[in-house]
Amino acid sequence: MSDQNADMPEVNTSLTVTRDALLKDGSDAQFREMVHALLAFSVRLESIRQEFGAHIGLTGIQYTILISVAHMQGASGLGVNAVAQHLSLSGPFVTIEVGKLVKLDLLTKRTNPDDRRRVLLQTTPKADALLAALTPVQQEVNDVLFEPLSARQFDAMHGLGKQLVDSASKALSLAQYLTGSKGGSQ
Known part of the structure; x- marks a missing residue:
C-alpha cells in the first residue's frame, strides 16, 4: 500500500493559544472559530456603521464621532481627547474628522474655559435633527443585530x-x- 500523503505538504497544526481556558481537549479549534466569528461580526458591524453614516450623509467614522459627542457632551461639551479615548482612536485623527464635521455644521468648537489650549465640542441643531431622524433605523437594526x-x-x-x-x-x-x-x- 502506497502512502498517498507522501507528496502532500505538512500542515502546521501548532496551537495558536496556550492558555488552558482557551483550549478544549488540547485543541485551539474552538478558539479559532470564535476569533473568525468575531472578525465576521466586526466586518458586519463596520458595514452597519457605514450604512448609518451614509443614511445621514457621513462616513462611518464621522457618524461614530458625531453620535459619541451627542451621547457624551453633557451641558458643557466634550474634548477631542475624550472622544479619541472613548473610540480608541488617535487624537490627531479625531481632530481631522471633527474639522470636517464642523465644516458640515454638525459640530461646534469653542475654547475650553478651563484650558484655553483645548476645545469643547457640541452637536448643532442640524446634527441633532439628523440623529433623531436616524433613531428609528438604529433601533430596528440594533434590535436585530443583538437579537440572540x-x-x-x-x-x-x-x-x-x-x-x-x-x-x-x-x-x-x-x-x-x-x-x-x-x-x-x-
Missing part, C-alpha cells in the same frame, strides 16, 4: 467589551514589538 442576547448575556457581553478592547490594545502592542512593526493604526 438575553439580558444576562447582554450584561456579560457589556462587561467583557471594555476588557477585550483593553487586552486587544496590549496584544497589538505586543504583536508590533514581536514582529518589529512600527504600527499604523488610527
Whole structure:
C-alpha cells in the first residue's frame, strides 16, 4: 500500500493559544472559530456603521464621532481627547474628522474655559435633527443585530467589551514589538 500523503505538504497544526481556558481537549479549534466569528461580526458591524453614516450623509467614522459627542457632551461639551479615548482612536485623527464635521455644521468648537489650549465640542441643531431622524433605523437594526442576547448575556457581553478592547490594545502592542512593526493604526 502506497502512502498517498507522501507528496502532500505538512500542515502546521501548532496551537495558536496556550492558555488552558482557551483550549478544549488540547485543541485551539474552538478558539479559532470564535476569533473568525468575531472578525465576521466586526466586518458586519463596520458595514452597519457605514450604512448609518451614509443614511445621514457621513462616513462611518464621522457618524461614530458625531453620535459619541451627542451621547457624551453633557451641558458643557466634550474634548477631542475624550472622544479619541472613548473610540480608541488617535487624537490627531479625531481632530481631522471633527474639522470636517464642523465644516458640515454638525459640530461646534469653542475654547475650553478651563484650558484655553483645548476645545469643547457640541452637536448643532442640524446634527441633532439628523440623529433623531436616524433613531428609528438604529433601533430596528440594533434590535436585530443583538437579537440572540438575553439580558444576562447582554450584561456579560457589556462587561467583557471594555476588557477585550483593553487586552486587544496590549496584544497589538505586543504583536508590533514581536514582529518589529512600527504600527499604523488610527
